[in-house]
Amino acid sequence: MYHNYLKIALRNLLKNKLYSFINLTCLSIGTSVVVLLVLYINNEWTFDQFHAKHQRIYRAWVKEHTPDKVFFNTLTPFVLGQELRDNFPEIALLARYLTLNAQIKKGNFTERENVHAVEPQFLKMFDFPLLRGNVDRALADLHSVVITPEMAEKYFGEPAPIGKNLSLQIGEQWVDFTVSGVIQKAPENSSIQYDLLIPFAITKTFMSPNGMASWTNVNVETYVMLQKANQAREFEAKIAPFIDNKVAADYKPGKYHVGLQELSDIHLNKDFPEGIIKVSDSRYPYILAGIALLILALACINFTTLSIGRSVSRAKEVGVRKTTGARRGQLMAQFWSEAVVTAMLAVVVGMLLAQLALPAFNTLIDKKLSIAYSLKTFVALGGLTLLIGLFAGAYPSLVLSAFSPIKSLRGATTSMGNNRHLVLRGLVGFQFVLSILLIICTLVMKQQMNFIQNKNLGYHKEQVVVLPYARTGVRLTDLWTEGKTVLDRLHNELGGKPGMGDVALSTHTFGSPGWMNVGYREQGSKQFRTFRMNGVDENFVSMYGIQLLEGRNFSNTTLADQRAVIVNESYAKSFGLSLGQLMPPPFQEYTVIGIAKDFNFESLHTQVQPLLLATDPIGVVQKGSDFSFDDSPTPKISVKIAGDNLPAAITTLRLAWKQAAPEQAFDYAFLDQNIDQLYRAESRLSSMISLAAGLAIFIACLGLFGIATLTIAQRTKEIGVRKVLGASTLEIVFLLNKNFSILVLAAAVIATPLALYFLQQWLADFAYHVNIKWWVFVVAGLGAIAITLLTVSYQSIRAATVNPVKSLKTE
Known part of the structure; x- marks a missing residue:
């Protein structure tokens, strides 16, 4: 039975080449967009979660309350780490992390690098594997250095230069450090990045004793791993009186607060100030997830609208099959099989497109993402195929299968009344609401980025x-x-x-x-x-x-x-x-x-x-x-x-x-x-929304082209009659285009307040920004109408210029 469903599904795909092409193209593009954006979103949402004990690892922060201001820092005093380590058994491991911009020399080659001073427990707390060397001894010596394979190749030309020397400039002297380990480069979704690691104890050679003992001199990030998960709030409450006692000379009780932030919360939480490691905007992954779903929804809507448009021809098929004994469940299975087969082909093509587009996408987002073809990936793709198939095939499966066989054979598919046309217009209109929304956002975002690039900042920045x-x-x-x-x-x-x-x-x-x-x-x-x-x-x-x-x-x-x-x-x-x-x-x-x-x-x-x-x-x-x-x-x-x-x-x-x-x-x-x-994140978002707008318009236009083809085919006799009665070609073209234009105009009206709300939220992040002009909405609406007319007019003009005799003979 299922073999027969598959044969019929493939036969229908080949029989209706235009509609199959439109469906496959749209769904393939939607799939590729989803795959690429899911890679990015997953990378953002899983930051720092690759550490096996990430739920027990926290970054310390300090908040100093003065009568007029609160100083909030994720950089902490040198002294904090040592005091916590010495006095609280709840801490399993503690590591301080400091960035030094230092000169590195090997032979006659000199370069400036970011060097990170870390404590030995850093290598035990975090899952950054040592490729060469011993975790217990790698940072034990004051003049030892741990480097990544990239640094090993850069300075030594070999992957494992254990025991060889590298010079760092400390003060006025060049000090030799011995390579004691080669550490794997931190993954893309790691907040902590590094190239060269040296012992934290080296800071005592150039930091003053007063600076290292001060509770207001904040320079380092302090990471703690607690003995148990979910005890951070209890631990904060316990250390509060201890900290009060330590800073009593300068602060009243409760005015100097030390707290803990979960490691996996750092990357996307802008409520905490940036320390050494950078923080991203937590809203952007959600925005991009929404864009991915919208693009895929547009493709699925095309499938549905074409199914609605073809419901007249498919109705007779339903009538014949029902009179020969087919049950509704079998018809539903048949229609869904066609949708799943289409989705399966689209997912395969979409994966190929995603793989081809990945290098350009990585350049755009400045990352090095890759598609891992694992069992988990194939299960996810199977789920995506099923989701697309079920969603895209919902209308023909649930609605067409319910047609009365007698009415279907008579060609009377109006059992739905005008609902068929209402649903069709609603779906097409929804497509253009999303498309126009993205066009408006693209225009305003481009204006803001141009404003940033061209604003007179009050100084000369060129050359x-x-x-x-x-x-x-x-x-x-x-x-x-x-x-x-x-x-x-x-x-x-x-x-x-x-x-x-x-x-x-x-x-x-x-x-x-x-x-x-x-x-x-x-x-x-x-x-x-x-x-x-x-x-x-x-x-x-x-x-x-x-x-x-x-x-x-x-x-x-x-x-x-x-x-x-x-x-x-x-x-x-x-x-x-x-x-x-x-x-x-x-x-x-x-x-x-x-x-x-x-x-x-x-x-x-x-x-x-x-x-x-x-x-x-x-x-x-x-x-x-x-x-x-x-x-x-x-x-x-x-x-x-x-x-x-x-x-x-x-x-x-x-x-x-x-x-x-x-x-x-x-x-x-x-x-x-x-x-x-400074505006790299905003520039990336603007570029991605621009691409999404282009794809959305392309998908919507493909669907519109298919609907226009079906609509005109179903009105061929009407066109012939109108021409016989004296209607001109221009009047017929106007008649066929009018409904589509009104639909897009209504979509522009609905999209305008939605775009205005989103853009006001986005621009609120800038103290200096463009004002949203009224003409942006007009341009977006007129542009969408122009694109619609160009898409539909070809078929309209072609139908209007056909000999009316041929049109009247058409069944």
Whole structure:
């Protein structure tokens, strides 16, 4: 019996080639989109869950309550980890994790790398397998280093360089580290990433004892693995009085809170501030999951609408089979068999399309995902096939099989009344609601991304190269002084050379995660105040074209400018300062010599904060009572590139850098690219929604083409009669297109408020954004109508120009 169903299903597919092609194409595209987006979504939702004991692993956080502000950090004090380890048996393992941007040298080859200092228990807590070496001894020695296979090939040209040396710059010295292990690179869905791991104990060689003992100096991430799962809240309650006692000199009870965040909660939870590891927006996987379901639903709707359109011809088939003894259940099985066979073919083709599109998709999302062909995958694909088949075949199976055989043989399929046409229009209209919704979102998102790229940020970002200068283990005071020396050398080396412009020094550059935040308590009111700060030289303001509303720039010939500052408008308004005034205590040694027009030194997601520029950043920080930063305040040298020959300019800069800072790797970045990275997630979402909109329109148009073909075929005699009675070709084309156009227009009206709501939610994340214009909705609606007319008009014109005699002979 089932063999017979399969034969009939294949026969119907081959008999109705146009409709089979439309169904297969749409379902294949829908399947491929689902497969690709499910790969991405699964990667996001399963972050850090590959660790066998992830339910027992937590990241510590601290929250400091002051009378005026709460400081919330997932970076913790050095001292916290040791205190927790020594005093609480509930902790099975504890590991601190710190990022160091260090110089690496092997022979004559020097490179700057992100090095992570971790404690030995790091290798036992997390499931990052060692490919070479012993877990217990890999980080036991102070000068041992564990590297990934990629680093092994890069520096040694072999996969297992155990026992060989690699030099790291610690302070002013190059220190040899011995490779004690090769660790597998962290997977794509790991929050913690690494290339080189060194013992955490090395931090004692360059951190001051006071800094490591301070409860307000937050620099490291602290991870704990508890003895049991689900005891985090009990543990937090237990450590609260212990922490209160430790910080009693500075905080009242309950004002310094230490808590725990689940490891698997880190990646998609923006309620917690970013620490060393990056956080994604938890809404985006849901949005993409919705898009995947919508695209697949559009394809299934096409199958259903074509089934409804063909119900007249299939009704006679139902009548014949019922009169020969077929039961309704058998007819249902037959129709569902056809749908499942179509779905099966579509899933196979869709998987091929997904595999072909995967490299381009990985480029778009900046990941390295792959399709694992395991038993689990084939079970999931089987489930997808069944789901598509059951959904797409629901109408013919449930409705066509219920037709009365007598009425079916007479061709009277109006037992549904006008419901058939109502359902058909509803489904086609739903397709265009989704399509127009995606078109509107695409238009507005593109406008926002163009706004970000073209907005006048208040400074020049084009053709600026940034060169970081950093040495592990050197105090920031000394490093700032060294940075000035290197800047002078570089300026001398570049002087007069073609393609080179101005140079400037700063502790932070644009496009960085966050500039330094300085806090202090006002004298008298005791109010706690904060502001952003950037240490700069006298060239920074002029090189970046920052506009001064009042006052002047710093001058290297004016000795008093060592105690001068420039503030932005927000600072002047917030703190009530004017040009020439002394800064309020405890910064009263500094005089305001300039007020700059507000410029977007941080992401456009946030409002411009009060900002202070100082040539003596160390002095300002030392006057404050609290400071924090997301971007290390090490010297950065900005070089303006003049002319269009960038390769030649970079070569010139590389040679000059080698002379100015021979021990430093030439690690450069273009400023505009750094700024673009701030909006990478939004750019990806915009691109994916644009692709989804294109696919949605394509699928909807294919379905519309099929429906138009069926509708016109069923109205062939009517067209012939109208032509005989004098109707013109234009009138007939208008008649055939009118209903489709009205349907799409209604879909545009429904899609407009839905798109408006979604876009308002998305734009709310930006402090600076475009306004949603009324014409966007008009363009989307008219565009959809134009596409509909182009899709339907071919068949309409063809039917309207047929000889009416032939039309009247048509059965």
